[in-house]
Amino acid sequence: MAHDPLAAVSAFATPQTRPIPGRADQVRNAAGGYVFGKDLWRKLEDFLILGTTGGTYYVTEDRLTADNAGVLFQAIAENGPRVVELLTAVSTARPPRAPKQRPALFALAACYAKGDADTRQAAKLALAKVARTTDHLAQFFGYYKNLGGKATARGTAPVAGRSMRTALGSWFLTGSPDDVAFKACKARRRKTPQGEAFDLRDVLRIAHPAADDEQRGTLFGWIAGNVADERAREALPAVHRFLTAKAVTSADEAVRVVTESRVPWEFLPDAMLREPEVWEALVDTIGMTALLRNLARMTRIGALTPMGDATRRAVARLTDREALLKARVHPMDAWLAMRVYASGKARPNPRADLQTWRPVPAVLDALEETYELSFGAVEPSGRRLLVAVDSSGSMSWGHVHAGGSPLGTPYEIGCAMAVMLARIERGDVHVIDVDTEVHASKVTPRTNLREIASWRPSGGGTDLSLPFTWASRKRLHVDGTVVFTDNETWAGRSHPAQAMEAYRREINPRVRVVVAAMTAAGYSIGDPKDDGVLNVAGLDASLPLVVNGFIRP
Incomplete structure (x- = not known):
């Protein structure tokens, strides 16, 4: 009998180099496999959380930035107020969902520059929530100049219409006068x-906001240079502490105002923050x-x-x-602090010089204990989990950064998160590594987080159907599966x-799946039409809690 090529077309076992029959929502990933294209809003959310710094194994940083900027502008054209709502939710989430605020600030500036009247109105109301500090406001203002300014002989200048002036003014009107004075x-x-x-x-001169009381009017006058320091000191406690700190001329005086007057460290002159004895206090x-x-910083200056x-x-x-529980320090926060400190180097922004320090062993040991103690308030889901970490070659490329410090490769990040889940679930977790085969993982609930830095992925291709086929073959009954990956799967004989x-x-039949993306590539192995699949992205400090809540039902 002649071979019938149509007999090879199957909706149950399709090679990953071909789309699943009947699924028009699949796209080709950068490795040549077919995965589910994320919809416009999921792509936008990934960008707001992950940004584009560093690119991926397959896609350069410039290309990834251009692709995600295109997604943003498309979303603004489709529904600008929804973009503002999403970026505000990501920016203000507690615990934080995004390691950096810049993508949200860029998106907000784009909404002002490219959005319609309703979008600009929504952005105006959101500005003070998203740009919470002077640094945030400076970033927003710079992005807006690039996107909505006008060309001049010296570069670009902002176009500050009534809506923009009102938005900038809201920054000075949100919170009590003393809160704004503190910022x-x-x-x-x-x-x-x-x-x-x-x-x-x-900015105050551009916005020209109207003060709503005498105290705020005094603040505005002081910022503009029209109100004397003594008058502002009398009206605003934050200004009084600031001027007290600024009058400091020696390290001994700085130590005194810190210990006796409890002056915030941010108010001290920059010269004092380079003095070891000040930080000792x-x-x-x-x-x-x-x-x-x-x-x-404290280590770098001695x-x-x-x-x-x-x-x-x-x-x-x-x-x-x-104290840790009262401050609600999350295990992810402690891990990030440990990795940044252990890296011994940071470049806070591309224009800054590289900063280096030699980590103190006792502090590294203390940070490990911080991590251990921070699990105190986290409750397990009571469900059995299979955690699969993508160990293919692409997961070893590049570094995830925080605060300008390299934290590790996507593979290291995935392993660290797997350790946290194993610790939270107290033994009801099995972890595997996956490339084109399933490998035993080194992860246990008691894994020392320093060890992970020396681990290397097995390399090779990627077949992310394996966690499920392996669990079926082993007759492993789990309530949830968590996959840490860059979604560049291509080698399997069936789709995940x-x-x-x-x-x-x-x-x-009730198993739930969480796909945690390490890059903002715009696609996922998780079927977006499946209510039992959750697609998440990035170094979300609340990820263990998200997994816990999704798997628990």
Whole structure:
């Protein structure tokens, strides 16, 4: 009998180099396999969370940036107010969903520059929520100049119509006058993404907001230079503390105002923040989150040294269980702090010089204990999970960054998250590595997070149908499967969605699947029409809780 090529067409086992028959929503990924194209809004959400820094194994940073900018402008044209709603939700989520605020600020600037009247109205109401600091406002302003400004002999200039002036003014009118004064005192001047000077005084003159009470009027006058320091000091406690700090001329005076007057560290002159003894005093007074973020700085200038007194006190705070729980430090926050500190280097922005430091072993040990203690308030789902970490060659390329420090490859990030899930679920987790075969993972609930940095993926191609076919073959009954991947699958003889459906038919019809993307590539192995599949993206600090909540039903 002659071979019938049509007999090879199957909706149940289709090679990943071909689309599933009847599914017009599949697209070809950068590795040549077919996956599910994410819809416009999911692509936009991925961009807002992940950004495009560093690109991917297959796609350059410039190409990824251009692709995601195109997605953003398409979404604005389709439904601008919805874009504003989404970027605001991502920006203001607690715990944070995005490691950087810049994608949301760029999207907000694009809404102003390219949106219709309703979009600009929504953006106007969102500006003060998304651009919460002077640095955020400077970034927004710089992006807006590029997208909605006008060409001049010296470059570009902003076009500040009534809507923009009102939006900028809202930044000065949101919160109590003293709250706004605190933000202004923390940072009056910043740089835009283009490296241009940005001063709140200039913004105030552009916006010209009307003060709603005498105290706020005093603040506006002081920022503009029309109200004397003494009058502002009397009306605004934040200004009083700021001027007290700015009058400091020696490290001894700085230590005194920090310890006696509890002046915030952000108010101190920059010169004082380069003095080790000042940071030795601040170790006891700054908030827990600020302590975690400034460990590298303290080490770089010599405030934290091996066997030093400040190191001992910092370690005591980092290992104080009650203080950590009160500050709601998440395990992911602790892990990020440890990886940044252990990296020994950072470049906060492309224009800055590379900063380096030699990590103090006692601080690294304390951060590991911070990580351990931060699990105290996290409850397990009570469900059995299979966690699959994509260990193909593309997962070893490039580094995920936070605060300008390299955290590790996508494979390392996936393994670290797998450790967290294993720890949270207390033994009801099995972890595997996947390329074109299934490999035993080194991950256990007690994995030392330092070990992961030395791990390397097995390499080779990618077949993400394997977690499901392997579980079916092993007759492994799980309630949920979590896959950490860049979605560049191509090597399987069936699609992941087909293999998952087979697992449901044979083992557990109610299994749920979470696909955690390490890059903003715009597609996923997860079927968007399947209510039992959740597509998430990036270094979301709440990911373990998201998985917990999705798998629990």
